[in-house]
């Protein structure tokens with residue numbers, strides 16, 4: 363099915379200025395950010411709010427000045443194989459997003475509710491844009507997205523989609539800007555959910571999450587890849603239901619499952635430092651899988667020029683970066699311990715990008731490293747605001 367954006371009036375402006383509201387209805391929180399868009403179409407943040415999952419939009423934005431809003435952008439986790447890029451939301455687009463609810467049950471339902479809430483609050487004429495977490499990986503070749511299962515899976519849409527695309531796109535673009543455009547890089551999004559993207563010439567060529575966000579790396583509470591035979595065994599011989607498996611794999615695995623302490627890397631590292639053996643094991647599995655995941659993407663890229671760490675763990679944990687990079691020395695990865703340990707805003711600060719608060723983005727590789735290693739602060743909300751401007755600008759010019 364082809365669902366296209368519509369011709370519209372573009373980004374609404376009041377006295378030459380426009381404000382874009384970005385809504386990110388995640389499974390653990392609702393983040394709302396208000397941006398003001400300059401003449402150069404670059405947004406800068408003017409207000410931020412947070413709410414509980416499922417909290418009505420009206421209460422999340424209760425303290426926000428609603429004047430001058432010209433567009434609303436939404437982060438949508440699953441765009442299926444329909445959406446390869448951001449689109450203006452029409453009734454057809456909204457219906458398609460609701461249909462993908464089956465693929466991302468924790469997310470798309472909340473996202474559709476936010477689209478409806480925004481139409482209610484700001485009126486049906488308010489331009490709304492969907493930015494998909496799967497879209498950036500729309501450039502994967504069949505070799506990367508077809509699973510080696512029965513071929514009919516593919517006809518049923520069962521294929522690798524990949525997620526965290528908004529973050530991988532922003533972070534790889536920012537790294538290219540900082541380094542002057544390396545052709546082959548891997549971006550590591552390490553938050554509660556974790557994924558890698560292999561990026562050649564600015565396009566995603568492979569990624570570790572798959573049909574769902576459960577595949578690939580070990581995460582906070584998600585297992586990442588495990589032998590699927592385990593699931594058959596648990597159902598056939600141990601009487602576990604589908605709901606049990608869903609709960610175990612999504613909420614009782616990963617750092618939390620192995621350590622028995624928490625899915626939060628800070629608590630796992632603190633326990634490890636106190637001598638807790640299961641915390642040590644959880645940490646070792648996490649960095650081992652991270653390093654082998656990175657190494658596993660190198661053949662597809664034909665080499666590696668840059669490695670980029672982002673999101674909660676990637677931006678803040680010098681321990682995780684040091685341990686993963688230590689396992690990749692044979693690949694020519696060498697980090698400078700002082701730069702790696704430096705507080706978030708220290709180190710080789712890089713100026714340049716015209717964007718909102720780029721401070722903290724820094725290079726942490728040693729002078730003799732064959733691979734340049736960066737820490738980049740991900741800005742998904744900003745990227746969505748930028749997408750809104752781009753989409754509404756193009757629809758207006760058509």
Ligand code: ADP
Pocket residue numbers: 390552553554555582625626627628673674675678679
């Ligand atoms: P999300 O994926 O939900 O957007 P984040 O990107 O904010 O989440 O990442 C959240 C995770 O980041 C937390 O669970 C925590 O494990 C980790 N984190 C945050 N700060 C630190 C830190 N200083 N050291 C290690 N891990 C951290």
